[in-house]
Structures are given as structure tokens and as C-alpha cells.
Amino acid sequence: MPFVPHTEDEVREMLATIGVNSVDDLFAEISADMRPKSFDIPEGLSEMEVLSKLEALAAKNATDSVSFLGAGFYDHYIPAAVDALTMRGEFYTAYTPYQPEASQGTLQAIFEYQTAVTRLLGMECANASVYDGGTALYEATMMAVRKTRRRKIVVSEGLNPIYRVMLGSYTTNLDVDLVTVPHKDGQTDLAGLKNALDDSTAAVLVQNPNFFGSINDLTELFAAAKAVKAVSIMSVYPVLQTLLKTPGEMGADIAVAEGQSLGMPLSFGGPYLGIMTCTKEMVRQLPGRIVGRTTDTEGRTGYVLTLQAREQHIRRQRATSNICSNQSLCALRALVHMCALGEMGLKRAARVSMERAHICAERLTAIPGVEMLTKGTFGNEFAVTLPVNAFEAIDKLAERGYIPGFPLGRYFEGLENGLLVACTEKTSEEQIGIFAEMLRGALK
Amino acid sequence: MIPEDLLYAKTHEWVMIEDDVATVGITQFAQEQLGDLTFVELPEVGDTFEAGAEMGSVESVKAASEIYAPVSGEVIEVNTELEDAPEKVNEEPYGAGWMLKFRIKGAPEGLLNAEGYAAVVESEAH
Numbered sequence: 001m002p003f004v005p006h007t008e009d010e011v012r013e014m015l016a017t018i019g020v021n022s023v024d025d026l027f028a029e030i031s032a033d034m035r036p037k038s039f040d041i042p043e044g045l046s047e048m049e050v051l052s053k054l055e056a057l058a059a060k061n062a063t064d065s066v067s068f069l070g071a072g073f074y075d076h077y078i079p080a081a082v083d084a085l086t087m088r089g090e091f092y093t094a095y096t097p098y099q100p101e102a103s104q105g106t107l108q109a110i111f112e113y114q115t116a117v118t119r120l121l122g123m124e125c126a127n128a129s130v131y132d133g134g135t136a137l138y139e140a141t142m143m144a145v146r147k148t149r150r151r152k153i154v155v156s157e158g159l160n161p162i163y164r165v166m167l168g169s170y171t172t173n174l175d176v177d178l179v180t181v182p183h184k185d186g187q188t189d190l191a192g193l194k195n196a197l198d199d200s201t202a203a204v205l206v207q208n209p210n211f212f213g214s215i216n217d218l219t220e221l222f223a224a225a226k227a228v229k230a231v232s233i234m235s236v237y238p239v240l241q242t243l244l245k246t247p248g249e250m251g252a253d254i255a256v257a258e259g260q261s262l263g264m265p266l267s268f269g270g271p272y273l274g275i276m277t278c279t280k281e282m283v284r285q286l287p288g289r290i291v292g293r294t295t296d297t298e299g300r301t302g303y304v305l306t307l308q309a310r311e312q313h314i315r316r317q318r319a320t321s322n323i324c325s326n327q328s329l330c331a332l333r334a335l336v337h338m339c340a341l342g343e344m345g346l347k348r349a350a351r352v353s354m355e356r357a358h359i360c361a362e363r364l365t366a367i368p369g370v371e372m373l374t375k376g377t378f379g380n381e382f383a384v385t386l387p388v389n390a391f392e393a394i395d396k397l398a399e400r401g402y403i404p405g406f407p408l409g410r411y412f413e414g415l416e417n418g419l420l421v422a423c424t425e426k427t428s429e430e431q432i433g434i435f436a437e438m439l440r441g442a443l444k
Numbered sequence: 445m446i447p448e449d450l451l452y453a454k455t456h457e458w459v460m461i462e463d464d465v466a467t468v469g470i471t472q473f474a475q476e477q478l479g480d481l482t483f484v485e486l487p488e489v490g491d492t493f494e495a496g497a498e499m500g501s502v503e504s505v506k507a508a509s510e511i512y513a514p515v516s517g518e519v520i521e522v523n524t525e526l527e528d529a530p531e532k533v534n535e536e537p538y539g540a541g542w543m544l545k546f547r548i549k550g551a552p553e554g555l556l557n558a559e560g561y562a563a564v565v566e567s568e569a570h
Contacts, residue, residue, distance in 0.1 A: 284483060318501075318508070 064401065066431050068360070070381045070422025071211070071406040072133065072160045073272075074261045076239060076349060077426055079340040082263045086333045096328040098289070100304040107303035110328065111291040113335040120241050120338070121255045122248025123277035127288040128326040133258025134166035136274035137205065137235055139321055140254040141167065143278070143285040144203030144231035145176060146320070153203050154196045155180045158188035158210030159235060161411035167205075176202075183412075186212035186373045186383055194224045201230040208236055208244070212408075212420065213357075213374045213381035215244060222251040231282070238262050238275065240379045242347040243354070247277075254278045263337025264330055273330040283307065287321030349425050353380035356423035356432065363436035364421065369443060373408075373418055381422040383408060387443055390419040396442045402435055445472065447538055451552070452561035453514035458538065459555060466515045466546040470502065473565045475537045478504040481530040486511075486544055492518045493546075495553060500543070502533070511543070515552045521545040 006014070011023070020026050027035065045053070067075060086092075090105065097103040114126040130136050141153055155164060155178050168178060181192040188210045197204060204225045209215045222232040234252040236244075239261045247255030259273030260266070278286055284307065292306030341349065357380040364370050369387030386393055390407040397404045408418030423432070446452075451459045456474035460467045475481065483503040493499050493513035500511045522544045526532060533541035556564065 284485070318510075 062398075062401070065398070065403050066401060066427075066435070067403040068405045068421045068423065068427070068435065069403050071420055072162060072237075072258055073266055073269075074237075074239065074353075074380070074422060074424050075266055075426055076261050076353075076424050078263050078265060078337065081340045082333055082336045085336050086329060091329060091332055096326065098305050100302060104303055106328070107291050107305070109332050109335060110289070110326075111293055111303050113331045114291060116335055116338050117238075117257075117259075117275050118277050120238055120246075121236065121257070121275070121277045122241075122246030123252070123255050124248075124280045125283045125286060125290070126275070126277040127286050127290050127324075128328065129259070129331040130274035130276055130288055130321075130324050131327060132270065132272040132274045133160075133235065133256060133260075134163040134274075135323065136256035136258075136276045137163050137233070138167050138170045139274075139276060139287050139324060140233045140256050140278075141171070141176070141203055141205065142321065143254060143282060143287070144233060147231060147282065147285050148202040148229065150200050150202035150230075151175055152177045152179060152198075152200045153205060154193060154201055154230075156188050156193055156204075156206040156210070157181060157183040158186075158212065158214075159205060159207045160211050163207075163235065183210070183212065185375070186210075186418075187214055187375055188216050190216065190218070190221055193221055197224055197228050197230055199228050201225070201228055203231040203233050205233045205235070208234060208247075209240065209379050209381065212383045213378040213422075215377040215379060217245060217250065218252070219245075219250045222253075226251065237379070239346065239350050239353065242343065243350050244379075253282055259330065259334045262334035264333060271327060271330055273327045273334055275334075285320060287319075288324035289326055350380070352425040353423055353427075356380070356425070356427045356429070357382060357421070359429060360421060360423050360427070360432045360435070363432055364439065367436065367440045367443060370439070373415075380424060381420065383418055383420045385415075385417045386419055386439075387417070389416050391416070393419065393439065393442055397435075397438050400438060402438055404435065404439060446558045446562050446565070448558045450538070451514075451555040451557065452564075453512065453555060454564055455512045455514075457511060457514045459514045459552070461515075461548070461552065464548045465520070466517065466548050466552070467542050468514055468544055468546060469537055469542040470511065470533060471561070471565075472537050473569075475534050475541070478502060478509065479506050480504055481533050484526040484530045484533060484543065486522050486526070487519050489519050489522055492516075492549075502530075513546070514555060515546055515548050517546040517549040519544055520547045 097106055100107060110128045118124060118126045130139055145151065153176055157180050179196055181189050181196050183189060188206060193204060206218055208218060218234065225232045231253045232251060233254045234247040236247060236255060236257045238257045238259060255277045257275040259275045264272055289305055290307050291303055294302055294304055296302045338346065361382050364384055365372055371385050373383035373385050390409060394404050394407055405419045405421040408420055409416035456471050458469050458471050481502055481504050486500045495513055495516045497513050498510045499513045501508055502511060523542050535541065
């Protein structure tokens with residue numbers, strides 16, 4: 001079969017059937033000045049030429065840098081089993097099959113994924129995933145709006161600014177008021193958030209650890225939200241959940257996460273994984289697919305999509321979301337990753353990442369002029385203020401193969417000297433030492 | 445089959461009016477069409493509706509549909525037992541499966557008697 005959509009003969013045949021002479025005639029309705037003059041597409045190339053062109057482009061990427069970039073996306077070690085298993089042809093399909101009579105394996109994998117993420121976050125229910133952490137946060141917000149029939153959303157500025165931008169953009173044309181409570185020198189303003197709650201509040205949105213890396217107990221805030229019948233939504237970093245108090249333990253109604261750190265490589269921003277979990281009480285508002293376990297008429301275990309009545313193909317106009325396609329292959333990767341590491345392995349990855357970050361913080365703050373911005377407890381990420389603009393420092397070190405972190409000034413006015421630094425179990429103490437010395441040199 | 449002492453909306457809700465209070469549920473025909481109910485979503489006490497407005501939904505194993513307010517008024521009581529036992533609507537749509545009570549505002553309009561509703565069922569059943 002040729003790799004062309006249709007041959008010249010077929011084109012002629014189609015045009016004859018319609019009753020026009022040429023493709024230009026087909027578009028005669030559109031006046032000439034409205035049509036593109038040229039598509040500016042170069043002539044075709046051979047496979048070998050394309051390959052060498054792409055290789056030349058790929059070679060421009062700095063692939064061997066040592067990176068301290070986090071800001072919501074982390075370079076954790078991915079066991080070889082994750083690729084080996086998830087790249088099997090049975091899983092590598094273009095579309096996720098859901099027919100229960102034919103897809104027990106796919107459905108069981110999703111069910112196991114749901115079980116794993118609910119356990120990780122200490123919640124009762126999960127869906128089969130959505131696009132990414134930001135989309136999950138938006139969907140969670142809309143769950144709260146539907147449930148409470150209110151429109152005020154209290155947003156902590158400690159939430160990842162990328163998610164806040166997404167939330168703003170998704171809700172631009174919706175009847176929703178986003179009320180942002182500013183951070184206080186990198187700390188989530190718990191009192192400010194509490195004060196912003198009232199009986200018109202649909203939800204309070206917080207992140208733990210917050211964008212600056214600081215860890216909070218949000219139990220009291222969530223209790224205050226419950227008192228005004230607002231929904232508590234918490235965004236978390238899944239790897240650290242093995243060590244921290246979970247959203248469930250803090251009393252969150254909905255917990256979401258970017259699942260990238262559970263076995264997804266950092267590949268220019270995706271495909272990633274939006275984890276969505278909630279309490280049983282909220283499950284009817286949960287968008288997307290949910291797989292349930294049941295028994296057939298002969299008592300055998302079977303897996304099926306459940307709570308279908310809220311789904312797009314039954315009440316299209318009433319669907320709880322129309323952007324809730326799941327990330328089945330990524331969800332499978334997360335499941336295999338969690339299974340390969342096990343509870344102890346996940347805890348160990350989290351602990352080592354934290355230890356490295358604390359060593360890194362100590363080394364960096366020993367440099368004159370470098371101060372901790374993150375106060376109190378932090379995990380594998382923290383913010384410092386430099387005596388110079390962080391963008392400049394990043395440029396200097398990046399030239400030498402070290403990416404020092406994320407410049408806070410990109411999203412936070414007044415924090416132009418702020419640098420967000422992340423470590424994982426892949427960050428060696430030697431690399432931390434070199435980074436600290438390079439930064440010391442750059443600041444002289 | 446269709447109780448004579450009730451009034452009906454074309455959208456398959458039944459209404460029993462006593463003074464200014466209307467008790468509302470869905471009909472035998474509606475529950476049969478839906479099949480085994482799995483969830484009933486109802487408004488809260490204090491919510492007000494105009495007749496014909498959507499006020500909740502019912503989900504069954506095979507479908508979901510909206511419930512419309514058959515009269516205008518304020519919700520004064522909700523059958524909270526349906527939260528845990530939606531099957532009551534299947535078992536006794538005109539009894540234990542009642543859904544909510546309204547304090548009626550203005551005179552009910554456009555409701556059918558049993559005979560009128562039987563004609564609606566007749567036309568939809570074919």
C-alpha cells in the first residue's frame with residue numbers, strides 16, 4: 001500500500017463524482033485573496049535525508065547537562081522494567097479499548113492503577129487519569145463548582161504557577177471567580193486562605209509541598225473549608241506522598257497530582273499523567289473513565305467501566321467534562337513503576353531525594369549572599385535568593401553543563417533573584433559539590 | 445396502573461397536592477423505562493424552582509435522565525433515604541420512592557390527570 005492518501009486517478013474520480021473539473025474549482029467559493037498564496041512547505045526529502053536533518057536538530061539539544069530543575073516535574077530513576085513492560089504491543093495501541101468482553105487486561109490494569117493511586121494519596125476513589133496535573137486541577141475545580149453550585153474559588157499562590165495559568169485560561173469564559181491568596185515569602189498563607197473562605201466559596205486550592213518546596217499540614221484549613229461547605233482540593237507531588245501526611249489524612253475532598261514523577265521521562269513536557277482522586281461523596285462528580293470490579297453471572301471477577309451515566313457517550317451535553325481523555329499508557333507506566341519500586345522503594349527514592357536536597361541547601365547557603373527563601377520543612381526542592389538576578393546565574397552555569405534550577409522571577413514579581421532547586425535520587429553528592437562551587441565562582 | 449388521584453407532568457413526574465404542598469416523584473412508567481436505579485440526585489431544602497426547570501437527575505444501570513420541577517415553588521423536604529436506597533423508586537414509585545415536597549407558589553399549570561398521562565405513556569411506549 002502506498003503512503004499517499006489518494007492517487008491522481010482517485011482524485012479525478014472524486015472530482016468527477018462531485019461534478020467539478022479541478023481541485024481549484026472545488027474551492028471556488030473562497031475568493032482568491034482569502035486563499036493561501038503558498039503553504040511554504042519545502043519539497044519532499046528521502047528517508048535518509050530526513051533522518052540526517054532530524055539528527056542534526058536533535059544534536060543541538062543539551063542532553064548531558066546536570067539538572068537541578070524541578071518546578072513540578074522531576075527526573076527520577078525509571079526502572080528498566082517500566083519500558084520493557086509498557087512497550088509491549090498489547091499496550092501500545094493508539095486507542096484504549098474499553099469493551100469489557102474484549103479488554104479485561106486493559107481494564108484490570110486501569111483498575112490496579114486506580115487502586116495504587118488512591119492508596120498513595122489516601123483517598124477513596126480515582127479515575128483512569130486525565131491529561132496532566134494542571135488539567136486534573138481544573139477538573140477538580142469544576143467538580144467543586146458543580147457540587148456546591150457556587151462560583152468563588154480560593155487559590156493559593158503557592159500552587160504551581162503553570163497550573164494557575166492553565167486554570168485561568170480554562171475558566172476564562174466560565175462563571176467562576178478565582179481569588180488568589182498571595183504567598184508570604186514563599187510560604188503558603190494559611191491564615192489568609194482561611195480568611196478568604198466564606199459561604200460563597202466553592203473550593204480552596206492548595207499544593208503540598210507548595211511551589212517553593214515548603215511542606216504544610218493543611219488539616220485545619222480543610223476543616224475550615226468544610227465548615228462553610230466548600231470543597232478542599234489538594235495538589236501533591238506523588239513521590240513524596242510515601243513520607244508525608246496524605247491528602248486523605250488531612251481531610252481533602254479531592255486530591256490531584258502530576259504523575260510524571262512515577263515513571264514518565266521528562267520529554268519536553270509530555271505526555272504526562274493527571275492523577276485524580278476523591279472521596280466517595282464526590283465520585284459522581286469525578287470526570288473521565290472509572291473502572292470498577294464486579295462479578296459476572298457465574299461469579300467470576302470482571303472489570304468494567306462504571307458510573308457511565310455521567311460519561312460523554314451517554315449524555316453528551318451533560319458530560320462532567322469534555323477534556324477528560326485518559327492517559328492509559330502513562331497510567332500503566334505509573335502502575336508498573338510503583339509496582340517495580342514497591343512501597344519501600346518509593347519511600348527510599350523519596351528519602352534519598354530529600355536528603356540530597358538538604359545537603360544541596362546547606363552547600364548553597366554556605367555561599368556568601370545566598371539565603372534560604374523556603375522556611376521550615378521542605379522535601380526534595382527548595383528556593384534560595386541569590387545576590388544577583390537568577391536568570392543571569394542560570395545562563396552562566398548552563399553554559400558549563402549545569403542547570404541550577406528554575407528562576408522564580410519568571411512567574412513572581414519581586415523574586416527575580418529567586419532560584420528554585422530540586423534534587424532526586426539521581427543527583428549525586430559530587431554533582432551537588434560541583435554545582436555549589438560553580439555557583440560560588442559565578443557570584444564572585 | 446396509573447393512580448387516579450395524582451397529577452402528572454409530560455416529563456413523567458407525578459404530583460400529589462395537599463393544600464399548598466406538592467409531593468413529587470417519578471412514575472411507574474418512568475422507572476420501568478430507566479431500569480434499576482443506581483443514583484438519585486435531588487436539590488436541597490430551600491432551593492426554589494420554576495415549573496419545568498431541571499431540579500435533579502436519576503441514573504440507572506443503562507441511562508441517566510433529568511427530573512423537572514412539575515410545579516413552581518420552594519423545596520421543603522427531600523427524601524434523603526433515596527441517597528442510600530435508590531431502588532425504592534423502582535419498588536414503590538408512588539410510595540416510599542417519593543422524591544421531594546414543594547411549597548407551591550401560584551397555581552400549578554399544565555399538569556395532566558391520569559387519563560391525559562395515560563395517553564402520553566401510550567404515545568411514548570410505541
